[in-house]
Amino acid sequence: MEDSIFTKIIKREIKSEIIFENEKIMAIKDINPQAPIHFLIFPKEQIETINELTSDNSELISQIILTATELARKYNVAEKGYRLVMNCNDDGGQTVPHIHCHLIAGKRLKWEF
Numbered sequence: 012m013e014d015s016i017f018t019k020i021i022k023r024e025i026k027s028e029i030i031f032e033n034e035k036i037m038a039i040k041d042i043n044p045q046a047p048i049h050f051l052i053f054p055k056e057q058i059e060t061i062n063e064l065t066s067d068n069s070e071l072i073s074q075i076i077l078t079a080t081e082l083a084r085k086y087n088v089a090e091k092g093y094r095l096v097m098n099c100n101d102d103g104g105q106t107v108p109h110i111h112c113h114l115i116a117g118k119r120l121k122w123e124f
């Protein structure tokens with residue numbers, strides 16, 4: 012499998028604003044933010060889409076969500092509110108084939124398609 016942009020960021024081959032990292036998870040600022048706060052949280056393991064999640068790797072999702080909630084508290088948006096989004100494949104708007112969760116906040120979000 013070719014390295015994704017996020018794997019290249021993990022390997023420090025591409026620069027990014029890293030806001031959290033541990034053994035399994037990384038969080039960065041989105042390069043093209045859609046709101047005042049727009050972070051991406053992803054596993055270091057390169058899993059292409061959420062369709063590939065199984066009972067063997069599904070604990071990564073709880074770690075991703077818990078990281079997102081910690082970041083929401085750290086950046087003072089937990090009480091006002093935020094949105095977590097995981098896009099899957101073309102119709103879902105996924106452009107990077109490495110599962111990731113968007114944390115979007117800092118303004119009143121609309122719900123339009």
Ligand code: 5GP
Pocket residue numbers: 016025027028039040041042043044051097098104105106107108
């Ligand atoms: P998707 O469209 O797959 O759900 O989300 C991919 C996100 O990755 C997009 O919001 C896009 O702006 C972001 N992105 C793509 N390339 C880079 C990059 O090189 N650095 C950072 N920080 N974000 C990126």
